[in-house]
Amino acid sequence: MLSTEKRYHTNAIGIEPFDKSYGLGYQVNHADWSPFPRVNDLRQTFLDRPYDIDVERLRLVTESYQKHQSCSRKLQCAYAFENVLLNTKLYIYDEDLIVGEIAAPAKAAPIYPEFSVNWIIDEIRHSPFEEREHDKFFIRNDKDRQEILDLCQWWKGKTIDDHLQASLDKDQLKGSEVGEKIFQTNLYHYAGVGHLAIDYAKLMKVGYVGLIKEAKEHLAALSKRDPEWASKRDFYLAAIIMHEAARTYIKRYAKLAEKMAQTEPDKKRKTELKQIAANCYQIADGTPKTFWQALQLFNIATTLIQVESNGHSISYGRMDQWLYPYYEADMKKKSLTKKQALELLEVEYVKMNNPTKLKDKGSMAVRNGRGFGGESLTIGGVDREGNDATNDLTMLMLEGSVHTRMMNPWICVRMHEKTPYELKTKVVQCIRAGYGHPKLYNDAPAIKAMMRKGMTLEEARDYCVVGCVELSLPGKEYGWHDAAYVNTAKMMEMVLNGGRSFNTGKQLGPDTGNLAEYKSFDEVLASVDKQFEYWTDQMCSSLNIIDSLHRQLKPLPYVSLFFSDCMDSGKDLTEGGAKYNGIGPQASGTATCADSLSSIKQLVFEDHYCTGAELLKAIKDNWEGHDILYAMVNSSKVHHYGNDDDYADDLFKYMFECYCRHITGRKNLRGGDFRPGVYSVNANVAMGMNTHASADGRKKGEAISDNMGPVHTDAGSHDICGPTALVNSLAKVDHSLATNGTLMNLRFPEDAVAGVQGRDDLLNFIDSYIAKGPMHVQFNIMSSKTMRAAQKHPENYKDMLVRVAGYSAYFVELGKPLQKDLIQRTELHF
Amino acid sequence: MSKDGIVFDIQRFTIHDGPGLRTELFLKGCPLRCQWCSNPESWKPRIQWGAYPSKCISLEKCGLCTAACPVKGVLNFTDGKLTSIDNSKGVDYSACAEACPSDAIKQWGKSMSVAECMAVIRKDKDYYQRSGGGITVSGGESLMQSDFVAELFEACQAEDIQTCCETTFYTKWRNVEKVLPNTDLWISDLKQMDTKIHRKYTGGGNELILENLRKLADLNQRLILRIPVIPNVNDDPVNIKATADFILNDLHGRVETLQLLSFMRLGVEKYKALNIPYGMEGVHFDRKEFQAHVEQIADYFNQRGIHCLVGTKDKEVEAVKKN
Numbered sequence A: 001m002l003s004t005e006k007r008y009h010t011n012a013i014g015i016e017p018f019d020k021s022y023g024l025g026y027q028v029n030h031a032d033w034s035p036f037p038r039v040n041d042l043r044q045t046f047l048d049r050p051y052d053i054d055v056e057r058l059r060l061v062t063e064s065y066q067k068h069q070s071c072s073r074k075l076q077c078a079y080a081f082e083n084v085l086l087n088t089k090l091y092i093y094d095e096d097l098i099v100g101e102i103a104a105p106a107k108a109a110p111i112y113p114e115f116s117v118n119w120i121i122d123e124i125r126h127s128p129f130e131e132r133e134h135d136k137f138f139i140r141n142d143k144d145r146q147e148i149l150d151l152c153q154w155w156k157g158k159t160i161d162d163h164l165q166a167s168l169d170k171d172q173l174k175g176s177e178v179g180e181k182i183f184q185t186n187l188y189h190y191a192g193v194g195h196l197a198i199d200y201a202k203l204m205k206v207g208y209v210g211l212i213k214e215a216k217e218h219l220a221a222l223s224k225r226d227p228e229w230a231s232k233r234d235f236y237l238a239a240i241i242m243h244e245a246a247r248t249y250i251k252r253y254a255k256l257a258e259k260m261a262q263t264e265p266d267k268k269r270k271t272e273l274k275q276i277a278a279n280c281y282q283i284a285d286g287t288p289k290t291f292w293q294a295l296q297l298f299n300i301a302t303t304l305i306q307v308e309s310n311g312h313s314i315s316y317g318r319m320d321q322w323l324y325p326y327y328e329a330d331m332k333k334k335s336l337t338k339k340q341a342l343e344l345l346e347v348e349y350v351k352m353n354n355p356t357k358l359k360d361k362g363s364m365a366v367r368n369g370r371g372f373g374g375e376s377l378t379i380g381g382v383d384r385e386g387n388d389a390t391n392d393l394t395m396l397m398l399e400g401s402v403h404t405r406m407m408n409p410w411i412c413v414r415m416h417e418k419t420p421y422e423l424k425t426k427v428v429q430c431i432r433a434g435y436g437h438p439k440l441y442n443d444a445p446a447i448k449a450m451m452r453k454g455m456t457l458e459e460a461r462d463y464c465v466v467g468c469v470e471l472s473l474p475g476k477e478y479g480w481h482d483a484a485y486v487n488t489a490k491m492m493e494m495v496l497n498g499g500r501s502f503n504t505g506k507q508l509g510p511d512t513g514n515l516a517e518y519k520s521f522d523e524v525l526a527s528v529d530k531q532f533e534y535w536t537d538q539m540c541s542s543l544n545i546i547d548s549l550h551r552q553l554k555p556l557p558y559v560s561l562f563f564s565d566c567m568d569s570g571k572d573l574t575e576g577g578a579k580y581n582g583i584g585p586q587a588s589g590t591a592t593c594a595d596s597l598s599s600i601k602q603l604v605f606e607d608h609y610c611t612g613a614e615l616l617k618a619i620k621d622n623w624e625g626h627d628i629l630y631a632m633v634n635s636s637k638v639h640h641y642g643n644d645d646d647y648a649d650d651l652f653k654y655m656f657e658c659y660c661r662h663i664t665g666r667k668n669l670r671g672g673d674f675r676p677g678v679y680s681v682n683a684n685v686a687m688g689m690n691t692h693a694s695a696d697g698r699k700k701g702e703a704i705s706d707n708m709g710p711v712h713t714d715a716g717s718h719d720i721c722g723p724t725a726l727v728n729s730l731a732k733v734d735h736s737l738a739t740n741g742t743l744m745n746l747r748f749p750e751d752a753v754a755g756v757q758g759r760d761d762l763l764n765f766i767d768s769y770i771a772k773g774p775m776h777v778q779f780n781i782m783s784s785k786t787m788r789a790a791q792k793h794p795e796n797y798k799d800m801l802v803r804v805a806g807y808s809a810y811f812v813e814l815g816k817p818l819q820k821d822l823i824q825r826t827e828l829h830f
Numbered sequence B: 001m002s003k004d005g006i007v008f009d010i011q012r013f014t015i016h017d018g019p020g021l022r023t024e025l026f027l028k029g030c031p032l033r034c035q036w037c038s039n040p041e042s043w044k045p046r047i048q049w050g051a052y053p054s055k056c057i058s059l060e061k062c063g064l065c066t067a068a069c070p071v072k073g074v075l076n077f078t079d080g081k082l083t084s085i086d087n088s089k090g091v092d093y094s095a096c097a098e099a100c101p102s103d104a105i106k107q108w109g110k111s112m113s114v115a116e117c118m119a120v121i122r123k124d125k126d127y128y129q130r131s132g133g134g135i136t137v138s139g140g141e142s143l144m145q146s147d148f149v150a151e152l153f154e155a156c157q158a159e160d161i162q163t164c165c166e167t168t169f170y171t172k173w174r175n176v177e178k179v180l181p182n183t184d185l186w187i188s189d190l191k192q193m194d195t196k197i198h199r200k201y202t203g204g205g206n207e208l209i210l211e212n213l214r215k216l217a218d219l220n221q222r223l224i225l226r227i228p229v230i231p232n233v234n235d236d237p238v239n240i241k242a243t244a245d246f247i248l249n250d251l252h253g254r255v256e257t258l259q260l261l262s263f264m265r266l267g268v269e270k271y272k273a274l275n276i277p278y279g280m281e282g283v284h285f286d287r288k289e290f291q292a293h294v295e296q297i298a299d300y301f302n303q304r305g306i307h308c309l310v311g312t313k314d315k316e317v318e319a320v321k322k323n
């Protein structure tokens, strides 16, 4: 078993009576975040490794497709997956306790030619990955480079991307990523879909062997009278091949660990390697018996989903719930201590960062980062009966997070009225550590949203978060979340300008009027409605085409078998085999639209401060030469969203509901429907770059508003009444209408949350937030580092408030010396 | 009869002046003139206007303020931008502020009824109740408008909203008495025990203040005291000892917390906007050394049995982390 040296200073935190401390469970005397030297080492090794591109998956998959050209697509997929698992190199890293990667060394990105290759060839030739400004990747040598080019060449014409280009009509193309980027469907145009959480509880209970047995029974029971017999047969056959391959792959790891143990000089490590081997044998041939084995099975099952497809946000479900029985059993048997459990969790956390994904330039712009992205780990919340579900693992999982402080896992804490004080306190402690985790989800609106998707109350209570903020039902939902990024500011441009682009002057959408001619504000709103209808038509029909191509070209039998409804129906996820099916495109720039409408309503139609033609001209001229109007729309004299002011908040609500209305209820090909999300993550910046000036006082190229947040333009922040007012504004919309999620970032200075009182203030603030009903919140706690960055790039930190006893000011507006003083002061505070 | 207040700012989500999450009303007018004051716009009891040159478009491209101004030649422009407004001439600049499209003219002070204030206060009631917060009136000297505060606090209490009064106590006891029945917590300064020095830096002696504090302590009211620690003004051992003696002897130690607020160069931009010279311009010191000094002062008070913090917040959590 694990070593437990005395110098570890962890006091694991529980809600059990034996431990009443709510801190983060670490005291200092060690240089790194984690009290476990092993974890710090693994973390450091991870950080030091390069971001390589690995050719092996591409090679093995291509080889298999070439060999199996005549069988059904499902079987082709199965053989390719099998070929990878039987032949890929294996890696067991020093000090690691859990094995399994995504068919590439840690941190190296494999290639998934099934989805697209044109951009790979093009970028290697013309804008090499090594020379990117950010998100660089490195091809190891020229031989690899040539091999990638040659192999990709074979795939030309065979990928989803190729088929898609041929299937979209000109109206769809002009609005999409290849056109004006009014909506961007990049992610699933060029890569896999992901965004799911499997039923880990079932997997743990029956193991690979159990799933294979069940599939075989279904296969045997198939009737030839069933018109879908062949397709179902191929599904089961493919899934069985793949799950058998997984078992073989696990045993390959077992053997490697055994071999390494034989030559390992260090006694302690030797024992660990032997245990790794034993764990692997156990889960290959049966079900996990210990906490460690459960984590091992979890790691293999999850990474293999990422070998099958490069869809991102393969999330971990309610991990504190499904993993708990193993923790509890080991604890009761006294074969595990909290310290050991925590170390194992932290080792796995670091490991979750290993998978990386090479993305095309366009996708990178809307969703940067070299990880897959969005792998959420949900904890807390209520159980299926509505009782609080917090347990010791909930606490340990938060602690592991603050000890590792990496991108993954992205911890999501479900909050509700009865969330225990101990958990809330620990959540606040983590938030105050300032590394951006965890994000908080609000059970009440989230459960309501799940029920809007047709789920029962019990099911709805079992939701988890996948990706950034999307709600999903583990093992039952294939939600196609994150399906497209919608630039609503561009749609608003069509409203102002008769369906024409400001950038090119070209007619893009229908002419529904223009700002110079509208006679009333109602006419403006009617025009908004028509443009939104037209563009959501284009986008949703495009997404249905992409969806059908995934079904046709890249079924997913491996991951489908983890979904009971696929197992029962013989239908792959891409065929609508899941119980709940969705497509969730998300809107960006809602506040940009709302404040634009506010300017128009107030200045043109109510105050007659200017005419519609004048405002239109000013926007067309990018506000140049219109200083007075520019100042006015950005001033506190115009109503702006985010100030608890009904005038502007009603317009935000109108835009929010307008988008949701145009998405909700549209049918998709998998028997489900479309679900709106209102968030941009950070795509609002790239979207703003190719968006002309807007009526809210934004200049050309500036970011459009982010997520559910208020407008910030170069001229200043539009929300000026502080966080309570902002939250009150935010709470005026019914978040559950956005069944694909909403996102809210709030930023606080460290000073505001310092000390016992600061902790309690933040905690109480969160309590009020949850009670008021927004769906999600994530906090940004400003550090001195941030302040220094703000000094360098004040343009990015306009909204940063500093508060010192009865005085408040925008940091960037203060003189340099005071800024310096504040920075020093804050450092002294912490 | 209902009396309006002259309010110069309402800040929601304040966390430093009293417990929990609060809304803070800043009332205009103050009898003292502390040189380190960070809110010089609060001094005059009447409405004033300030200029924010960085926001001004320019006289040439805009000039709407001058066009709207009832008196010519009172708006001062430098390099084409509005740099200051002369408040000494008794001109009403509201038309200028109204005309300015860019928030470059800020009006400090607005006449507000209790009902209008309550409409804003009520919006965050939920936050107060969950956090044990409420409202704080500050200033300026809040008790210069004691009738207004008394009525406002009564309205708050009627709606179950906790009240805190931040005052210099440089006021007649009868003003305190008006507010007293509906005040849950008091916050006040002990700037300097030597009345001569007090007068030198604040423009007034401390006798009235100390007397009011004694009366308050006798009535066993909840009180937080603060020392704005200013280098070479009140951070010497003599004053610190005298302060401790006063708290222990005259106030019977009835102070919930003594907060030491280290001097910061706050409000400079407001002095500029108001065209008032900044009294602390010449004060230079090493922040780290000074902060250490302030910590020592806190230690001294704590040793003498007075619960003392540097800043407004307890640092217990950080202390745990460091042990």
Ligand code: SF4
Residues within 6 Å of the ligand: B055, B056, B057, B058, B059, B062, B063, B064, B065, B066, B082, B099, B100, B101, B102, B103, B104, B105
């Ligand atoms: S109205 Fe405002 S922006 Fe225009 S010149 Fe006057 S101060 Fe400047």
